[in-house]
Amino acid sequence: MLYHFLYSLTKWITGFNIFGYITFRSVIAFLISFIICLAFFPWFIEKMKRWKASQIIRVEGPQSHQIKVGTPTMGGFLVIIAIVISLLVCGNFNNLYILVILFATISFGIVGFFDDYLKITKKSSDGLQAKFKLISQILLATIISTAIYFIMGDKMAYLTIPFIKSFKLSISFFYIPFGVFLIVGFSNAVNLTDGLDGLAGGLLIAVVATFGLLSYVTGHKELSTYLYLDFIPISAELLVYCFAFIGGLCGFLWFNSHPAEIFMGDTGSLSFGGIIGTMALMIKQELLLPIVGGVFVAETLSVIIQVTSYKLTKKRVFLMSPLHHHFELKGWKESKVIARFWIIGGILAVIAIGSLKLR
Numbered sequence: 001m002l003y004h005f006l007y008s009l010t011k012w013i014t015g016f017n018i019f020g021y022i023t024f025r026s027v028i029a030f031l032i033s034f035i036i037c038l039a040f041f042p043w044f045i046e047k048m049k050r051w052k053a054s055q056i057i058r059v060e061g062p063q064s065h066q067i068k069v070g071t072p073t074m075g076g077f078l079v080i081i082a083i084v085i086s087l088l089v090c091g092n093f094n095n096l097y098i099l100v101i102l103f104a105t106i107s108f109g110i111v112g113f114f115d116d117y118l119k120i121t122k123k124s125s126d127g128l129q130a131k132f133k134l135i136s137q138i139l140l141a142t143i144i145s146t147a148i149y150f151i152m153g154d155k156m157a158y159l160t161i162p163f164i165k166s167f168k169l170s171i172s173f174f175y176i177p178f179g180v181f182l183i184v185g186f187s188n189a190v191n192l193t194d195g196l197d198g199l200a201g202g203l204l205i206a207v208v209a210t211f212g213l214l215s216y217v218t219g220h221k222e223l224s225t226y227l228y229l230d231f232i233p234i235s236a237e238l239l240v241y242c243f244a245f246i247g248g249l250c251g252f253l254w255f256n257s258h259p260a261e262i263f264m265g266d267t268g269s270l271s272f273g274g275i276i277g278t279m280a281l282m283i284k285q286e287l288l289l290p291i292v293g294g295v296f297v298a299e300t301l302s303v304i305i306q307v308t309s310y311k312l313t314k315k316r317v318f319l320m321s322p323l324h325h326h327f328e329l330k331g332w333k334e335s336k337v338i339a340r341f342w343i344i345g346g347i348l349a350v351i352a353i354g355s356l357k358l359r
Contacts, residue, residue, distance in 0.1 A: 037251020048072030076268015145179030183277035190273030212242030
């Protein structure tokens with residue numbers, strides 16, 4: 001909102017026209033978000049410790065994780081605050097995509113907040129009832145998908161296929177249920193992945209950076225035409241959001257890196273997963289998300305395979321799920337699991353970006 005005021009000063013002071021550039025506002029959004037997190041996380045961590053708002057460590061999890069007992073949680077709350085403040089300064093609130101992505105950020109954050117709150121007050125790893133949480137996610141995802149569908153109109157009636165420039169898969173009104181599946185699925189996928197210090201945060205940076213680049217490209221007529229992407233004029237503004245998001249994640253990782261001083265909690269993981277699902281819909285890269293977010297997909301599939309296998313055969317495919325715990329029990333140090341998963345996430349991001357030229 002402050003951007004509107006500062007840019008309006010251009011008529012008197014020409015130097016303020018710099019606020020009309022998305023790239024400049026993106027850098028400022030990153031710095032604001034990063035500095036807020038860097039400055040306030042020490043205070044936030046101390047407050048959470050004083051209120052005994054700590055992560056509940058599962059007894060059935062790897063025994064090496066028991067040293068994490070007492071580590072504060074809900075770090076995602078401050079990241080969300082930092083993102084919102086950054087957008088209030090640098091965001092264009094005349095852009096409908098900014099309004100929708102803000103709604104996704106805050107609404108999924110609220111669901112995660114109540115989940116964390118119940119876990120803390122009950123001193124249990126059980127927060128919101130699974131059915132209530134899922135219904136809340138589906139309801140919010142339906143609102144978001146419907147809003148995007150009506151904002152974009154006919155462009156939302158089909159899916160673009162990665163690596164193929166001329167083929168489009170028509171799904172018509174099934175796009176809204178598909179959007180719900182994507183948003184809810186990735187909201188829970190990030191939640192499942194958030195089990196090691198810095199793991200989810202680092203992977204999210206790779207995904208958001210990729211989508212930030214794609215949002216700018218799809219919002220640029222010449223670039224989108226050259227790369228055979230749908231031209232979506234309002235998507236370029238998402239670059240400001242992505243930079244604010246990355247700034248918040250970098251500030252969070254400063255304190256969440258191993259050994260973690262704070263965890264993001266469901267306030268962060270449910271919200272952040274919902275955000276990347278929403279962004280994939282907005283920039284028409286729905287089928288690219290499983291590629292760039294491949295580690296999140298693998299973590300989720302490992303849980304599904306483990307549960308299904310045990311119910312059908314009473315045998316486990318993995319030593320423990322999600323997948324990162326399997327490698328821990330194989331003897332990998334936590335820091336090694338994190339580093340290798342980050343490397344894989346980075347490679348997948350490069351492949352996703354490379355798919356643009358291979359169309």
